[in-house]
Amino acid sequence: MLTITHQSPGPDLFQCCRKGDLERAKYYACLCGHFDLVLYLLESGARCDASTFDGERCIYGALTDEIRKTLRKYSVITSRVKRREEYQEFLRRLLDDGTESDVTFHVHNATTIRAHKGILGARSPYFGQQFLGRWRHRGTISLRNSLVDGEAFRLIVEWLYTAQVKIEAKLVEDVKRLCKQCKLDRLENDLEAAVLKAENFVHSKRGLNINHVQVESSESEAVLQSDLRALANAGLPDKLKPPEASLRDHQEARPPILEPYFDIVFTAQGLEFHGHKPAYLFQALFSARSDYFRALIHDHFHEASYDSVHDQLSIPIHNIPAEVFAAIMSHIYSNEQELTTKNVYEVLEAADLYLLPSLKRQCGNFLSQFLDLDNVVSLLQTARLFGLPRLEHQCTEFIAMNIEGMVQNEDFRALVLHDASLIQERQETDSIDIVDEIRYFLKTDLNSIAAIEDASKKLDLINDMLQEIGFDV
Numbered sequence: 001m002l003t004i005t006h007q008s009p010g011p012d013l014f015q016c017c018r019k020g021d022l023e024r025a026k027y028y029a030c031l032c033g034h035f036d037l038v039l040y041l042l043e044s045g046a047r048c049d050a051s052t053f054d055g056e057r058c059i060y061g062a063l064t065d066e067i068r069k070t071l072r073k074y075s076v077i078t079s080r081v082k083r084r085e086e087y088q089e090f091l092r093r094l095l096d097d098g099t100e101s102d103v104t105f106h107v108h109n110a111t112t113i114r115a116h117k118g119i120l121g122a123r124s125p126y127f128g129q130q131f132l133g134r135w136r137h138r139g140t141i142s143l144r145n146s147l148v149d150g151e152a153f154r155l156i157v158e159w160l161y162t163a164q165v166k167i168e169a170k171l172v173e174d175v176k177r178l179c180k181q182c183k184l185d186r187l188e189n190d191l192e193a194a195v196l197k198a199e200n201f202v203h204s205k206r207g208l209n210i211n212h213v214q215v216e217s218s219e220s221e222a223v224l225q226s227d228l229r230a231l232a233n234a235g236l237p238d239k240l241k242p243p244e245a246s247l248r249d250h251q252e253a254r255p256p257i258l259e260p261y262f263d264i265v266f267t268a269q270g271l272e273f274h275g276h277k278p279a280y281l282f283q284a285l286f287s288a289r290s291d292y293f294r295a296l297i298h299d300h301f302h303e304a305s306y307d308s309v310h311d312q313l314s315i316p317i318h319n320i321p322a323e324v325f326a327a328i329m330s331h332i333y334s335n336e337q338e339l340t341t342k343n344v345y346e347v348l349e350a351a352d353l354y355l356l357p358s359l360k361r362q363c364g365n366f367l368s369q370f371l372d373l374d375n376v377v378s379l380l381q382t383a384r385l386f387g388l389p390r391l392e393h394q395c396t397e398f399i400a401m402n403i404e405g406m407v408q409n410e411d412f413r414a415l416v417l418h419d420a421s422l423i424q425e426r427q428e429t430d431s432i433d434i435v436d437e438i439r440y441f442l443k444t445d446l447n448s449i450a451a452i453e454d455a456s457k458k459l460d461l462i463n464d465m466l467q468e469i470g471f472d473v
Helices: 010-019 022-029 035-043 053-060 065-073 079-097 117-123 125-132 150-162 169-181 185-204 218-234 282-289 291-297 322-334 344-353 357-370 376-386 389-401 410-421 433-443 449-468
Strands: 103-107 111-115 140-143 164-168 212-216 264-268 271-275 305-307 312-316
Touching: 010 022, 035 065, 053 065, 079 150, 079 282, 103 150, 111 117, 111 150, 117 125, 117 150, 117 218, 150 164, 150 169, 164 169, 169 185, 169 212, 185 212, 185 218, 218 322, 264 322, 271 322, 282 291, 282 322, 322 344, 322 357, 344 357, 344 376, 357 376, 357 389, 376 389, 376 410, 389 433, 410 433, 410 449, 433 449
Parallel strands: 103 140, 264 312
Antiparallel strands: 103 111, 164 212, 264 271, 305 312
């Protein structure tokens, strides 16, 4: 990560003021106080560290409370970044552990790589064609070409799994050669862009050498998810398959999906979801992402049946609508799913049942977009029920910021009484969880007399409500 420091425009601005150059002073002034601009800078990598002199001065001089609050709370590691990293780390573990792998590559220099035909075939037309051609039905493949470097081959396999890879400088040319052989144009382009960026930086700094190149791009990450989503769609019942145009949202031709080799079937509401146990890594993905599915597939619950005629394992799915199971399947493969106000609660319940915490968090993030005075209490209770601390935090903050409209809300008063009842042999001096959390939000970030007075009025509203429902303050 590079940190670039630019000279402050302060002296220039002071000179403008002394000379009466109002146009230039207005130019600098127009950049102040725009929340969208602040958010754009933060999302683009700008830092505002309150522990530094400049950061503290920036927060102190913020034009509005909204900007000041954003500067304090903004984290470079956003929920979207966390979700992306979790997904790629899951795929990296899948490769490193060789979980349920169905193909092993032996490179001439004693490198062994265990992988899954499903991922390689879905991600690369070259690998897909090889698995349908000369590598058909082969579980072990030996690469004896002396021009194929084992470590370079492992790196391109890692990129196919995660859409990002760290390459030693001495291996760059070997990786490029394999990119041409395996027709991985996107990886080759990303690699060339990364090398050019590194070289330009080195040219600006004397005494530096390139040891490694980090290859990654948001476009390649989107293609990774799209490729695996297409693989998931191949196993959906015809009734639930999306239109062909929506299977891919980029312009490249879809890699050839391997020949249907369905040996595991989930049945929900009479519809069959075909899975690809070894050849398409269905078991590997489901087992690796969910302990529940691992136990279900290995028949710890004794619910699976085996059809010897079709060589298939059949597992019934109970009490889950087929459309919801389709969303579960999409999430497991691609970390994305279609959430709507109609299905989000059912998907959330299924994610809780199937032990998919990442999907639960995504449901919580989706619900947080619809907070209002009428539903905030029910959403807070939902957050508590399903263990969604971020959603609970957002609901509590919303109540605190809108306490004037909440103190007469019957659902909110019932929530206060419920929290109070959870304390056994409650004394008058005992606190109430929801009230304590609201008071915390009201008492933080008070950096002006007006803010202190506003918080005091809101705290008085809470105290008055508590007295009305029978609690001493």
